[in-house]
Amino acid sequence: MNERSLFQLGMDLDAGTTQTEEHATNAVNTVIDNAREALREADARGDSSHEGEERKDHFVRRGSKIFAGTHLIIELAEADGLDDPERIERAFLDAIDASGATLLHIHLHRFSPQGVSGVAVLAESHISVHTWPESRYGAFDVFMCGDADPHKAVDVLKKAFNAGIVQVTELHRGEGLVG
Numbered sequence: 001m002n003e004r005s006l007f008q009l010g011m012d013l014d015a016g017t018t019q020t021e022e023h024a025t026n027a028v029n030t031v032i033d034n035a036r037e038a039l040r041e042a043d044a045r046g047d048s049s050h051e052g053e054e055r056k057d058h059f060v061r062r063g064s065k066i067f068a069g070t071h072l073i074i075e076l077a078e079a080d081g082l083d084d085p086e087r088i089e090r091a092f093l094d095a096i097d098a099s100g101a102t103l104l105h106i107h108l109h110r111f112s113p114q115g116v117s118g119v120a121v122l123a124e125s126h127i128s129v130h131t132w133p134e135s136r137y138g139a140f141d142v143f144m145c146g147d148a149d150p151h152k153a154v155d156v157l158k159k160a161f162n163a164g165i166v167q168v169t170e171l172h173r174g175e176g177l178v179g
Contacts (some may be wrong), residue, residue: 059179065172066179067178067179068145069125073141074166079162082138088108091157092120099151100147115131127142140157143173
């Protein structure tokens with residue numbers, strides 16, 4: 001996907017202009033149309049749920065627990081390379097591969113004079129980052145549903161940035177609310 005096909009809400013980071021309401025409406029309608037088409041294609045392949053069949057909701061089931069997905073808050077300190085968008089993109093790709101997730105799109109933005117924010121949109125949810133290279137600190141979120149394993153991203157990120165300190169907080173999104 002090229003940069004011109006990106007849809008950004010609010011400020012356009014390159015031009016400093018606000019997206020028009022018409023553009024936003026058209027983009028949302030395109031997403032809805034694409035989702036409907038994907039559902040029609042899945043139905044034609046026999047992949048969709050039908051009455052009486054087990055629903056494929058991609059929720060995580062562990063024992064008696066049912067939740068939407070595992071969300072890891074991964075904090076890296078004493079880390080290197082946090083101002084390098086190419087290094088961050090490579091780390092995202094390696095983490096996605098290790099986790100068994102499916103990449104849909106990556107968008108990274110480098111700030112001036114330093115710092116990077118970005119997201120990898122996944123079929124299973126997302127990986128995001130905000131960095132403070134001057135403090136050698138990076139805040140990563142890895143949220144995945146289904147069979148993808150976000151825990152496998154932790155070591156990938158630690159190695160990619162030579163992190164001296166790694167702190168991980170785990171949340172089960174939707175636990176007690178879905179199922």
